[in-house]
Structures are given as structure tokens and as C-alpha cells.
Amino acid sequence: MNRHDPPLEVDPRQAFALASAGRPLLDLRSAAERMGGMARGALAVDDPADWAARTLPADGMLLLCALGQRSFRIASALRERGIAAQSVAGGMAAWVGLGLPLADEVQVGGGLARYARQICLPEVGAAGQARLARARVVLVGVGGLGAPAALYLAAAGVGRITLIDDDVVDRSNLQRQVLYSDSEVGLRKVDVATRRLRALNPGIDVIAIPQKLDAHNAPGLLAGHDVLVDGADNFPARFAVSDASRRLAIPMVYGAVERFSGQVAVFDPRHVDSPCYRCLFPEPPAPGEVPSCAEAGVLGVVPGMIGMLQACETLKLLLGIGAPLVGRLLLVDALAMHWRELVLARDVECPGCGSSGADRLRRTSPLDPGSG
Ligand SMILES: [Zn+2]
Numbered sequence: 427m428n429r430h431d432p433p434l435e436v437d438p439r440q441a442f443a444l445a446s447a448g449r450p451l452l453d454l455r456s457a458a459e460r461m462g463g464m465a466r467g468a469l470a471v472d473d474p475a476d477w478a479a480r481t482l483p484a485d486g487m488l489l490l491c492a493l494g495q496r497s498f499r500i501a502s503a504l505r506e507r508g509i510a511a512q513s514v515a516g517g518m519a520a521w522v523g524l525g526l527p528l529a530d531e532v533q534v535g536g537g538l539a540r541y542a543r544q545i546c547l548p549e550v551g552a553a554g555q556a557r558l559a560r561a562r563v564v565l566v567g568v569g570g571l572g573a574p575a576a577l578y579l580a581a582a583g584v585g586r587i588t589l590i591d592d593d594v595v596d597r598s599n600l601q602r603q604v605l606y607s608d609s610e611v612g613l614r615k616v617d618v619a620t621r622r623l624r625a626l627n628p629g630i631d632v633i634a635i636p637q638k639l640d641a642h643n644a645p646g647l648l649a650g651h652d653v654l655v656d657g658a659d660n661f662p663a664r665f666a667v668s669d670a671s672r673r674l675a676i677p678m679v680y681g682a683v684e685r686f687s688g689q690v691a692v693f694d695p696r697h698v699d700s701p702c703y704r705c706l707f708p709e710p711p712a713p714g715e716v717p718s719c720a721e722a723g724v725l726g727v728v729p730g731m732i733g734m735l736q737a738c739e740t741l742k743l744l745l746g747i748g749a750p751l752v753g754r755l756l757l758v759d760a761l762a763m764h765w766r767e768l769v770l771a772r773d774v775e776c777p778g779c780g781s782s783g784a785d786r787l788r789r790t791s792p793l794d795p796g797s798g
Pocket of ligand 1: 702780
């Protein structure tokens with residue numbers, strides 16, 4: 427390297443100033459990542475060496491990738507071949523995090539600007555956002571748990587959200603099912619929810635399935651999704667989600683509430699050590715054994731909390747970050763505001779996942795699955 431060479435890395439703000447003055451800014455990310463939005467003035471280029479050979483940029487060029495690491499390596503390699511190139515430090519994540527301008531079509535559609543506050547997290551970044559855009563999540567039940575989960579998943583940019591629920595909005599739902607308004611009492615929940623989620627984020631697909639999930643239709647309706655969010659209000663549906671999760675090898679994010687308490691866990695059949703829902707509750711309880719939400723009651727904010735925890739676990743699974751609640755049952759007592767966690771091991775005698783496993787969790791009776 428010549429001592430007169432400019433630094434290999436350039437601050438995104440300086441890169442924007444240089445690009446505005448005519449310096450070529452090349453976006454090296456994948457086509458899928460670029461679809462989420464591009465920096466203003468950036469060109470989509472897969473092979474910068476080939477592009478430079480054809481274009482011969484007088485003052486060199488700026489290279490932009492997702493996090494600034496790949497562009498740094500490429501800029502460095504190009505320098506050694508005598509091609510002037512600088513890497514934009516921190517990549518697209520830093521560009522968005524600093525609020526630098528994006529291509530107009532992106533700003534109109536929401537695009538990266540919409541997700542700026544999470545793209546600037548290194549654990550998410552532009553690559554993670556593109557991953558969310560490609561993700562498909564199904565919510566079984568759009569009630570007390572499904573309503574907050576759906577809102578946050580749509581806001582986060584999950585590309586396709588499928589809603590399965592055969593119910594209509596009842597006035598007694600409104601205390602906790604925050605997707606619905608008083609004027610929508612009597613309308614089908616999936617239709618109202620679809621409108622609401624599309625209004626929140628026009629960039630995602632929402633698919634409404636006004637059916638009751640059961641063991642028969644579950645495999646067909648749940649196949650093709652990346653995560654199953656269990657917000658069912660009845661045991662047959664919940665066991666159908668669990669069995670389909672095992673059969674289709676799709677993780678299930680479980681949540682349940684009653685009165686002032688709730689619980690959350692992730693059952694991920696892709697992990698050999700993960701328990702399944704039947705490790706916790708081997709068979710559905712006899713009718714009447716467990717009080718329903720309507721009988722036991724629930725403070726509206728409790729399904730809100732649990733549904734949001736389910737949304738959080740879902741996003742972590744989709745992004746492949748953090749430690750999911752696999753093999754752990756999180757119990758929330760909102761009255762004491764006491765959170766505790768039980769180790770939930772795979773049950774050797776489980777009718778769902780059987781075979782090998784460790785110690786069995788001794789448990790109390792199941793909570794009403796009622797999302798309400
Ligand atoms: Zn099991």
C-alpha cells in the first residue's frame with residue numbers, strides 16, 4: 427500500500443458525502459438483502475472487480491455490505507490489485523442506524539427506515555431483517571395471546587403471517603384481545619386482524635384462514651411455516667399443533683394463561699434434546715378437569731405479556747439469536763410479579779416424542795390453554 431492511499435475504511439456519513447459528490451457506492455449484499463432497501467445512490471453490484479474493470483472509476487469506489495466486514499476484505503483485496511476501493515464502516519446496519527438517506531422507493535414503502543431501530547442491532551442487521559422478510563409464521567388462534575403476538579410480529583417485518591381462527595369478535599374479548607375494536611364485534615377475527623396488520627405494515631403478507639384447527643387439518647395448514655405460535659383456546663387444537671410440530675419438524679412457541687399467571691416454552695423438534703408439549707402434558711385433560719378462561723377469568727394484561735414473550739421467542743428463532751426457551755418452562759405470576767423458570771427435560775415415556783430423554787418434570791395440572 428502506498429502511504430498516499432486513503433484509509434481502507436470510511437465512516438458512513440463521509441461515504442454519503444462522497445457518494446453525493448459522485449463517488450460510486452456499490453452495494454455488495456445479496457439480492458434478497460437489497461430488496462429490503464438500499465442506501466440512496468447505491469448501485470447493486472455483485473462483482474466489484476469486474477465492475478471497476480468496465481467502469482474505471484477515477485477516484486475509486488465505496489463498498490457497502492451488511493456489516494462492513496465483507497466489504498473491508500474485498501476493499502483490501504482490490505487495493506492489492508491496484509484498484510482504489512474503500513469500505514463503508516459498519517455497513518448497511520451503520521448506515522441505517524445513523525439515519526442516512528435510503529433510496530426513495532424504500533422510504534415510500536417503509537423498507538429499511540421502518541426497521542431502522544432493530545437493523546442497527548448487530549444481532550439483527552440488514553441480513554437479519556432480510557431473514558425476517560423471508561420468514562413464515564403461523565398463529566393458531568388470534569385471541570388474547572395471538573393478538574399481541576401478531577401485532578409485534580407484523581411490526582417487526584415477518585414477511586408472511588398466517589392467522590388460523592374460526593371465531594368472531596365478542597365484546598367480552600375486548601378486555602385483552604387488542605387487535606379488535608368495539609365497532610368490530612360480530613365480525614370474523616381473522617378478517618379484522620388481517621386488515622389491522624396490513625394497515626400496520628403494508629409490506630408483509632397476511633393470510634387469513636377462518637377454520638378451527640384440529641388433528642385432521644393441522645398438518646396441511648401448518649406445513650410450510652418456520653415457526654408455529656400456539657395461542658389456541660382449546661386442548662384439541664393445542665395437541666394438534668404439538669403433534670404437527672413434531673411431524674413437520676417446525677418449532678412450536680407455547681403460551682398459556684389463567685387468572686394472574688402464565689407460562690411460556692419453546693418446543694423445537696430440530697433439537698434432539700428438546701422436550702415436546704406432550705412431555706409437559708402427555709394427554710388432553712378430561713372435559714371439565716381444567717377450568718376454561720371464561721370460568722377462571724384472566725387479567726387482560728397477562729395474555730398480553732405472555733403473547734409478547736411468544737413473539738420475542740419467535741423472532742429469536744427466526745433470527746437464530748440468543749437462547750430460546752428450549753428445555754425451560756418460564757412461569758410468570760403477575761400478582762406477585764414473580765418470574766421463575768423450571769428445567770423441562772425430554773420425557774422418556776412421552777407419548778409425543780418418546781425414546782431417549784432425561785428426568786421427567788413433575789408438574790401441576792395444565793393451565794387453561796385459553797388465550798381467551
Ligand atoms: Zn415429548
